[in-house]
Amino acid sequence: MPVIKTNNNRVVADDPEPDDTHVQVLWLGPTQDGRHFKQFLGPLLPIEDYDDAVAWAANIADAMVHPLYVLPMTGVEALRTEQAQQAVATLTDQQRGELRRQMVATLAQIMRDCDDRAVRADAYELLQQMKVVRP
Numbered sequence: 001m002p003v004i005k006t007n008n009n010r011v012v013a014d015d016p017e018p019d020d021t022h023v024q025v026l027w028l029g030p031t032q033d034g035r036h037f038k039q040f041l042g043p044l045l046p047i048e049d050y051d052d053a054v055a056w057a058a059n060i061a062d063a064m065v066h067p068l069y070v071l072p073m074t075g076v077e078a079l080r081t082e083q084a085q086q087a088v089a090t091l092t093d094q095q096r097g098e099l100r101r102q103m104v105a106t107l108a109q110i111m112r113d114c115d116d117r118a119v120r121a122d123a124y125e126l127l128q129q130m131k132v133v134r135p
Contacts, residue, residue, distance in 0.1 A: 004054070009061040013054050013070035016047055022078040023050045025057045028066040037066070044083050047072060104132055 004011040016023070025042035032038055045053055050072060057068040078084055091099065103126075110123040127133045 004058050004061075006058060006061040009064055009067060011054065011057045011061050011068045011070060013057070014072055016050055016072035017074075019074050020047050020072040021075040023047055023053045023070060023072045024078075024081070025053055025068055025070055027057075027064055027068045030065075041081070041083065044078060044081055100130070104130065107132075 002013050002015070004013065023045050027040050027042075028037040029040055030038060042053070042056070050070070054070050057070050061068050073081075088096075107123040107127050111120050111127075114120050114123070124133070128135060
C-alpha cells in the first residue's frame, strides 16, 4: 500500500487486486455533529484509470485537511456504492430490460465458454436468482 506524501498531506493508495474492476477516491471533510467526519467520494472509475485516480488524488491532496484514499474495488463492491445505486434507479423500464438482457446473455456465454468450473457455477446461480433457469 503506497503512501504518497505531498507538501501538506498524503494519499493512501491500496494496491489493486486481480479481481478489482473499479477505483474510487475517498476523502473526509469536517464533522457535522462534532464526532463523525463527513465522507466525500470521487467518481467511480474503471480500474484501468487507477493511475489517473492516484494522480488526481495527489494533485488535490494539498487543498484538503485530511488524507485521501484511493480504493480499488470489485464489481460487487462497486455495485453497492451509492453512485451505482443512483444510476440504476434512474434507468427507464426499457433501459433496465436491456441491461437484464445483456446480463443474461453474458452469463450464458460464461457458462458456455469459461473453463473455470467455479465461475460457471456462479453464473448458473445468478441465472437462477434472476429466475431465468430453474434448479
